[in-house]
Amino acid sequence: MEQDIKVSVDAVVFGYDPEPKVSVLLIKRKFAPYQGEWAIPGGFVKNHESLEHAIYRELTEETGIIMDYLEQLYTFGHPNRDPRSRVISVAYFGLVRPDTYKIGAATDAEKAEWFDINDLPPLAFDHQNILNKAIDRVRAKITYEPIGFELLDERFPFSDLENLYSTLLGRPIDRRNFRKKILSFGMLDELDEKVSRGAGRPANLFKFNKERYFQLKSEGILFEI
């Protein structure tokens, strides 16, 4: 008997809104099954495109967003995960910076919206599983690879980084120890620029130095929180 299995790609796209909260991009489904329900963006792979190309294409079509970081997460293949037919889904997770985030939030054309990861609507298919796995992965990954910077503006005050980590990890962090540790890696450039956000002393801006990171990595010096 001929194999009859469809292949789709789906992406859990994270954004960081320095309220602080971590958000996920969801779309409202236009067609059955699960019509009118929320789902993570994605769709079927075309015959001659790569999986990465497919996910970029779908995200552009459905949400207009462009990710700053993308990584394969897991492949979900349970035989009954789609009520129509056998569909396996190669899931990815993506990270976007706040400026992109803002644009995405305005793109109502396709009915895409950001949701706080602690306040999600019910999701179509097995998308809650996918989302849970993505959250676990991001949480674990920010402790040993510097992917957190992909959720911040290119130039950011140190407190944004602090808040991102303590929000994602779900626990308070010691500001002094955290700053000491991060700066000791020498992967951040301190800029001669300050930013003031309402009350309080203005903060110095920092920039993640990717070249320096790769150099240090090749010397065996690892990022780790």
Add this chain to the structure above:
Amino acid sequence: MEQDIKVSVDAVVFGYDPEPKVSVLLIKRKFAPYQGEWAIPGGFVKNHESLEHAIYRELTEETGIIMDYLEQLYTFGHPNRDPRSRVISVAYFGLVRPDTYKIGAATDAEKAEWFDINDLPPLAFDHQNILNKAIDRVRAKITYEPIGFELLDERFPFSDLENLYSTLLGRPIDRRNFRKKILSFGMLDELDEKVSRGAGRPANLFKFNKERYFQLKSEGILFEI
């Protein structure tokens, strides 16, 4: 245009032969393409079986081996990775214990053989990529999860564990510090049994206590080398 993509599963199965060396199970292909060349075992997924079921089935059919540990690795989907048509492969890696290992080595029925990971033949398709990724993953994973025990007999002398780690990590380890650290987790039961292997003082046997491991894990105590 209708989607026409095939889905296969492939598994990189590791065994540990306390020579010491780490081996991978390969099969010699019977049919084109790449007829007569070595490849990692795998095959097409049936319409109504799960991906895990598919990989277990294929491994039984092709090599007669039963894995002690299996984990999804990555999904390879480049449009040209199979010369016949579009095929995406969900890759897994598996670990087997030496007793299973021995049986597998004898199962010549399907022309399956073990190869030292440092002395491999050229591989069909993109299987070298898959293998590289699997090796990287296993190497990284044994440092933060106790999967190494799935490569040893249920009861093993401590030196087997030492040799496994130093072989996989590709560097010498300090015997005293390693033993101190591993035993400090309290995940190993020391048995009242010794084993003698040729010359030298007989070694005490140990056993990995899985229940204790999960208990400690739930208390937040993590395995880490």
Add this chain to the structure above:
DNA sequence: TCAAAAGTGTTAGAGGTACACCCATGG
């Protein structure tokens, strides 16, 4: 001048790393 956020050092304790000799057995 007050509220709010940024910036900054020290100390005690835990954990990691380096290191060498004796023990038990088989041949």
Add this chain to the structure above:
DNA sequence: CCATGGGTGTACCTCTAACACTTTTGA
């Protein structure tokens, strides 16, 4: 009795974790 692999303790040093006050600005 000798070759081979098994088993063990200590000291230094680095890294982590705990902890509170001063500075700079906007309102």
